[in-house]
Amino acid sequence: MGKSTASGIFRELGHPVWDADAAVHQLYAPGGAAVDPVAKAFPTALDAAGGIDRAALKAELAKDANALQRLEAIVHPLVWADRAGFIAAHADAPLVVLDIPLLYEGGAEAQMDGVAVVSAPAEIQRARVLARPGMTEAQFDFILSRQMPDAEKRTRADWIIPSLSLETARTAIMDICAEIMAKRSHA
Template sequence: MTDSASPPPPPRRLGLTGSIGAGKSTVAALLRARGLTVLDADAQARLATEEPETLERIEAAFPGTVRGGVLDRPALSAVAFADPARLAELNAIVHPRVRARMTVLEQQAVADGARWTVQDVPLLFEGGLEASMDAVLVVDAPLDLRVARVMERSQFSREEVLTRDARQTPAAEKRQKADFVIENDAGLPELEAQVDAALQALGIG
């Protein structure tokens, strides 16, 4: 006989990632609209970098980037993204805290009866997290389109966007590692159709 009080099984994980400007946030919104629990690593990173202990470690490693107990994000980005070694140093501070927060959110999803959670992680492959996913969905678009989107959205120069893109796993490699690739180079109806097809293939839709 099975114990009726045994804990529910953990939800399956759908990893969601994509290169800068690919439109991952749009796909995440579509997944939420379809009733899925989306755990946003970027949002958790922002919260983690508001914690006093995290700020103390960042200020020690990157002097002058915390002012009045508040992280100066542009100043930190200017330093960290200019040097891969410094970016790795920052990630070593922030990423464990983000993963801990994501674990808590996943546990809450289990308590709420979620069968799947979407792990929205921009640096999924860079962090070696694909092994812990049941499936990985990669959002992609042509480089020029991605650069134009980020320049318009964030007021970055083309060079700044390309520098950040170069710090990530190449888009072609992400596509090879993906279970599903969502092409975000057309309109919303085409995007929704691809999302629905991926969910149906996973037995979610």
């Protein structure tokens, strides 16, 4: 949809951004907090460098319908702790952005002061995702199957960031930031 681009714009504007995907990558890297528990649950996912091989882990998840639930039980608490640490480290910032895939699906919106949804028409979303290296139609369909429909996310969001172009996204983000800063100055 353009989530990474939107996060980059928030960063350019000087706002701290926590990225859930980046947090998971750190947790899976050699020495990461998720390596030992994930390797115990999925031994073939441990790579030679002492990290988690995401491709091998993905293969394990494909074999067992309950594997994803087991993995999430291991990783989600670690991700939540990382997010809490980031928020605490930026407690004085007027605006902290949390880039969280599957926010509504995981129920995390209740912990947010506000939610912005990055949105693009379905055909643009499909083209963007399928342009990623190694992405297949089947993988894209699996991703969509785990997500709440965009139309529903849009109705639940406090703000919508249209990502048809960089300029439309930037304008929407600047408006969101201005609105939040105005509310904070009146609080």
